[in-house]
Amino acid sequence: MNDKELRELTREFLSNNDHQTMDKVDFLRARFDAGLAWVHFPTGLGGLDLPRAMQSVVDEELAGTPDNEPRRIGIGLGMAAPTILTFGTEEQKQRYLRPLWIGEEVWCQLFSEPGAGSDLAAVGTRAVKDGDDWLVTGQKVWTSSAHNARFAILLARTDPDLPKHAGLSYFILDMTDPGVEVRPLRQITGEAEFNEVFMTDARVPDANRLGAVGEGWKVAQTTLMNERVAIGSRPTPGGSMADVVAQTWRDNPDKHTPELHDRLLDLWTRSEALRLAGARLRQQLAAGAPGPEGSAMKLAFAQLAQQVSGLEVELLGEDGLRYDDWTLRRPEKVDFVGRGAGYRYLRAKGNSIEGGTSEVLRNIIAERVLGLPAEPRTDTKVAWKDLPR
Amino acid sequence: MNLLYTDVETDLRASVRDLLTDRAQPAAVLARCETDQPYDLDLWRELVGLGATSLHVPEELGGQGASVRETAVVMEELGRFVAPVPFLGSAVLATTALLGCKPSNEVRELLGAIGDGSTIATLALSLATAPGSTTPDTIRSGSGLSGRIRSVADARVADVLVVPAQGQDGLELHAVPVAQQGVTVTPATSLDLTRPIADVTLDGATSTPLAGPESAESAVDSALWTGAGLLASEQLGIAEWCLDTTVAYLKDRNQFGRPVGSFQALKHRLADVWQDLVLARAVARNAADDPGQLAASMAKSLCSTVAVHAAEECVQLHGGIGMTWEHPAHLYLKRAKADSIALGTAGRHRQLLAPHANITA
Numbered sequence: 104m105n106d107k108e109l110r111e112l113t114r115e116f117l118s119n120n121d122h123q124t125m126d127k128v129d130f131l132r133a134r135f136d137a138g139l140a141w142v143h144f145p146t147g148l149g150g151l152d153l154p155r156a157m158q159s160v161v162d163e164e165l166a167g168t169p170d171n172e173p174r175r176i177g178i179g180l181g182m183a184a185p186t187i188l189t190f191g192t193e194e195q196k197q198r199y200l201r202p203l204w205i206g207e208e209v210w211c212q213l214f215s216e217p218g219a220g221s222d223l224a225a226v227g228t229r230a231v232k233d234g235d236d237w238l239v240t241g242q243k244v245w246t247s248s249a250h251n252a253r254f255a256i257l258l259a260r261t262d263p264d265l266p267k268h269a270g271l272s273y274f275i276l277d278m279t280d281p282g283v284e285v286r287p288l289r290q291i292t293g294e295a296e297f298n299e300v301f302m303t304d305a306r307v308p309d310a311n312r313l314g315a316v317g318e319g320w321k322v323a324q325t326t327l328m329n330e331r332v333a334i335g336s337r338p339t340p341g342g343s344m345a346d347v348v349a350q351t352w353r354d355n356p357d358k359h360t361p362e363l364h365d366r367l368l369d370l371w372t373r374s375e376a377l378r379l380a381g382a383r384l385r386q387q388l389a390a391g392a393p394g395p396e397g398s399a400m401k402l403a404f405a406q407l408a409q410q411v412s413g414l415e416v417e418l419l420g421e422d423g424l425r426y427d428d429w430t431l432r433r434p435e436k437v438d439f440v441g442r443g444a445g446y447r448y449l450r451a452k453g454n455s456i457e458g459g460t461s462e463v464l465r466n467i468i469a470e471r472v473l474g475l476p477a478e479p480r481t482d483t484k485v486a487w488k489d490l491p492r
Numbered sequence: 493m494n495l496l497y498t499d500v501e502t503d504l505r506a507s508v509r510d511l512l513t514d515r516a517q518p519a520a521v522l523a524r525c526e527t528d529q530p531y532d533l534d535l536w537r538e539l540v541g542l543g544a545t546s547l548h549v550p551e552e553l554g555g556q557g558a559s560v561r562e563t564a565v566v567m568e569e570l571g572r573f574v575a576p577v578p579f580l581g582s583a584v585l586a587t588t589a590l591l592g593c594k595p596s597n598e599v600r601e602l603l604g605a606i607g608d609g610s611t612i613a614t615l616a617l618s619l620a621t622a623p624g625s626t627t628p629d630t631i632r633s634g635s636g637l638s639g640r641i642r643s644v645a646d647a648r649v650a651d652v653l654v655v656p657a658q659g660q661d662g663l664e665l666h667a668v669p670v671a672q673q674g675v676t677v678t679p680a681t682s683l684d685l686t687r688p689i690a691d692v693t694l695d696g697a698t699s700t701p702l703a704g705p706e707s708a709e710s711a712v713d714s715a716l717w718t719g720a721g722l723l724a725s726e727q728l729g730i731a732e733w734c735l736d737t738t739v740a741y742l743k744d745r746n747q748f749g750r751p752v753g754s755f756q757a758l759k760h761r762l763a764d765v766w767q768d769l770v771l772a773r774a775v776a777r778n779a780a781d782d783p784g785q786l787a788a789s790m791a792k793s794l795c796s797t798v799a800v801h802a803a804e805e806c807v808q809l810h811g812g813i814g815m816t817w818e819h820p821a822h823l824y825l826k827r828a829k830a831d832s833i834a835l836g837t838a839g840r841h842r843q844l845l846a847p848h849a850n851i852t853a
Contacts, residue, residue, distance in 0.1 A: 353851075368846060371849050375775075376771040380774035469753075
């Protein structure tokens, strides 16, 4: 199928399904069943076995119709779905993918733990076999959407006697299980975007395992690779951040100093450079020659966002001494440029931590892009239970 | 907007790099810089032979009929080798100034001579001149051109100086042959060993007028803006050499029983240089593709910082050997630092950006 045929198919779908009269969920179900949800997925699972890039044809034609609120269900779309597609059984694919894409069932990701952050392979949440089920006990952290989620993708330790990468397995956890408790995790901004999840003998049927027992690390790699693709394909928000501060500058002529002026222009230049680097990256992709430059983008964005937002608080002078609101809130969506300057400054501190710290990213760049040798490791050959914790 | 390298540009880079690999190895460049012939004019003639020195000159004016994009690729390679050739003075500044003049016979003749390598020229302005701030140090009167111009790049090997001079009705542009009594070129002891500067004194020098007040100022401006944008590509080449060389050294050098490149403290610094290079390449290509002032100032301000940082890291991460005269790292540090002043500092270009960004003081 070429672009033109896909466009015609989409128009035909639209003429048979009037989104203005149909219920939103019915419309989305029909779209999924027509293969127009994610065209790169297989036929029968919301797709048409087409290249991922052709999705833009569908998105253009369906612009203005009800969507599945991709930001609300980003973890399901970006991480759970590709992992289920790669490692799931036929039953699992049929059961989970449709309600996931439609947004009827929200997903969250139970990976990070208080004792396993950058070193994800060290997770200690235990899954112990109990007949045809597994009993899961442990604590997860930094879980977005856990309080709204119906299901979670879960990385747990099934064999503590093996080295850390070998003793992991990957499960789908029902978040309504009585053994699951979700608590808000308040951040330095005052908000609680994330949660802590405590599991006490939470029951997972063995049929909800993704991949073989002991293959959890491999399955998790697929999830994380897709997370990077999802993050990388988003437009870089660095530009809008610099725009916000530039506006604050224009609005506060009484607070101008030559020193702040030069710093602001420097950051504005870096922000434009980041935008151009993003444009160059897309040109490389379009030319079929993706380079390693993508891994520079998150690093550069985090640094820029922190410097720009820090400058804004300083630029505000006395007003920078005030904060808009410390009330514990549960925001539906994260907006890096939303709220006040103080919020932006504090929220930006997370940019160099979430989704891979800047330090880990620098290791990845140094080792995979520049080819520098890895640090000698002491943790990969011994049994997980014998590692210092 | 194309921020990538075209196939033609990639081929051009390969030819230039082959030539420079053959003729401009660091040891040879280093050995030359303290002799009385700091420029490699044989190498220069080879570059002329490749057509690399007249790329953005239209064919009807004797050039290759390409664009600044291709000249920028040559600048990257010349930066990568800190090649001691008068490319900035002759092929960029003088040439671009001439392209901004009405194509009179005199202008055509000089462009032709620069293009075929029979003449080396440079723009008689201090290398530290930022675009948009030309106040000529030279005055034209009945007895010829007179004035003193400090710190002119490539003047030491120039046959002809393209001189902005104050005439009765405004700025004029003149061609001044160096071989005459009224011209003295005094080499300075330059920070940058591979692009030496010289002080020029004109005392009643005879000249050929190239442009009068109607176009002289825009011709000089165009040369400086184009030069600033192109220097960003040279700075990119400098930074690339510094990163590549440091990475190779850190893989090879062992201390504490392992390659020093396996220590995070050093790896992270190199990852930062690499990240800077990703941004620098984007803005340098943008300036090569888009001749506007905004693109040039963005590229020059960012790449100045990036090249100096890369060269400083190169010296530091090499440890003791990086501090020796014998190791070429200092040639790159000196070029990077001089380039950061040339044609407007990073800070000056940020100020020039202010109205474009609508972030005014």
